[in-house]
Amino acid sequence: MAWVRRPAPTNGEESENGVGQETRTNNIEIMSTEEILKQFPAEHNNMLGILHALQDNNPRNYLNSKDLKAAAAYLNTSLSHVYGVATYYSMFSVRPRGENIIRICNSPVCHVEGSVNIIDELKKELFIGLGETTEDGLFTIELTECLGQCHRAPVMMINENIYGNLSKEKILSILNKYKNNHSG
């Protein structure tokens, strides 16, 4: 893998575990922007790949202006073009976000199965609104469209880990895992 992603915490005995545990390392290695760019041929069609890699490498999960400029220079295009791409796709952010990104599915199947309650619970639990980041910088809540896990609706994804059949109680224990993982 060209870049490192955040794994699921492994503590907690509940067997609800996300994707990628076996394969991803536990430490986030921060690389320099140049090191990341070098992994891609300097072709315009590598734009999305580069932006993903830069964003994943940022502890605050976003594309800062330094990275955007570096990408533009590397791909021999204008900053405004790169910025245009970065702001078009919902997975990219040009503003700092939390260490863990919670994406709650808000598509029709999850809606019918009560995603609204889950969204409310998350907001209440973390004291933030949609698109906002907790004060300790641990979490950002975002809405997402269908995650392709509708058979376990309502569903959310934290970083790359899927959690389904959500209930208010479950939310608490999942969030705690991430909080403990941070302090531990």
Add this chain to the structure above:
Amino acid sequence: MMELSDLVKLANNEWDDLLNGDDPVLLVGNATCGRSAGSGIVFRTLKNRINESGIKCKLHEVGCIGMCYLEPIVAVYTPGNPLLFFSGVHEKEAAELFESYVIKKEKAQGKVIGFLGEGDSDGHKHLGDITVMRPQERLVLNNCGLIDPTSLNHYIANKGYSGLNKSLGLEPQQVIDNIKASGLRGRGGAGFPTWRKWQFARDKDSDIKYLVCNADEGDPGAFMNRSLIEGDPHSLIEGMIIAAYAIGASTGYIYCRAEYPLALERLRLAIKQAEEEGLLGKNILESGFDFRLKVKEGAGAFVCGEETALIASIEGDRGMPRPRPPFPAVAGLWGKPTIINNVETLASVSRIFQNSPEWFSRFGTEKSKGTKTFALVGKVKNSGLIEVPLGTSMREIIFDIGGGVENDKQFKAVQTGGPSGGCLPAELIDLPVDYESLADAGTIMGSGGLVVMDENTCMVDVARYFLDFAHKESCGECAPCRLGTKQMLDILTDITEGRGSMEDLKLLEDLGKGIMKGSLCGLGQTAPNPVLTTLRYFRDEYIEHIRDKKCRAKVCKELIYYDIIAEKCTGCHLCFKVCPVSAISGDPKEIHVIDQELCIKCGMCLEKCPDKFNAIEVYAGSKNHG
């Protein structure tokens, strides 16, 4: 370099050894659906148990067998016995299963789904004979849940790459003719005959041509492509090489959405494996044909599933559609002829050549050949991934395979085709599911999401939600889609919040038709479908919302009310304490009353009222109107 026959020999040995060998074998369903049910821990538990016990035992992860509601699923082979599938195998059950069934060789305990293969079935049913599986035909999903998706050998041992070998022995035109004979149509939505698309590109003179696989699966309610890639990635790659050979493409891209990290991982590994064995790259299987394959990761934009937007996204730009013509088959990626096919279409191509066009066209109807995978979700008992011959009735799918509606509620509707499709009412339950029948009913096959709805689903709310989806995902380029969907959404919101008027219905229809005619790409051209079909089949529900200010499914907050049943209220005072707007009055031990004017319908009183009293009810309509 090895010939395919050498690879096959090796692979067959490995496979034979696996399922007829002397060592027990454990297969853990470890696709995303399994993982979200806890299969990751199950896998590690079994691994540890095997190491601790010191016995020789093979452990593999496999994809999803389709019965997602039974996950985590573990299949166990022990010498002399068939492969037994167990459901609900969590950490504890996994350890027990290993202890009793594998080590102590006791009779199978726990929930057995069925068996495959030979040996003493011990009274269990063959997997193909259980109710969920009987109506299904697994052509495309043949390997999913049975082979290890990280093992090229497992794929090869199951006819893998024999289709490629066969096609490379044919002329490209013959390959296209075979696909024509199979009757295969695109599985990504529109159902365009695959051979015709290929013929366009083949006939086009160009130094470079491209083949793209559309794995951007974004329809809410759909996950067939994800499962297929996670469970059997090589079947897609083989199909792509065959397609590329037929049209004369030298480079291919798989555009996969970033929301599918495991699928991406599986694809990257499979491509590497195929390259190492000379199945991809230069001079594939000594045929002289070269084909390079790359993976492109999306970044969360539904419209990128549209062909021209997808092309823009691969090129590294904002994924915005452009007018057609020119069609991508004429001028696509970097202006070169480009064919875009769906994951399932391409996997079907592999199967057609691994078997034969006639084998494929035996399934299905006159005009819709073969099988189709569907994601069966919503208020259905057995949710998961299924594959049935085209033409199978909705009743068979929902009631036989799906086991009917959850909690034995009343079946109300099924949504096909995601945000581009429509809602079919209970009256159409016997409709055969094929391209033509669905189109006649006002909806589309789409990519294969089937969302089942029950009496507690409000059709106006559902239509609004699908439209909201389209509105949010509209790229904003053309006005009819950008502004039209917003206008429709506002009207629908008004209706669900009790501000609708009867004229709105006509307005919605007119607007919808306008948007369909005037939009630039398929997103806008189909976005009004969920609204138009619900208007067609569930008009009385709209009218109830508008005229009676009543939501019969009790979903639309403004059109319901909460009330305390006097006979049941014991005056425990809990609801009084929890009401955030002090709308409840009553002294302890007295009957409590909700002030309808003050109530904000948050539902907290209902939640708080102890089950043994159950004194709070939700009613459709408003208290004064009844």
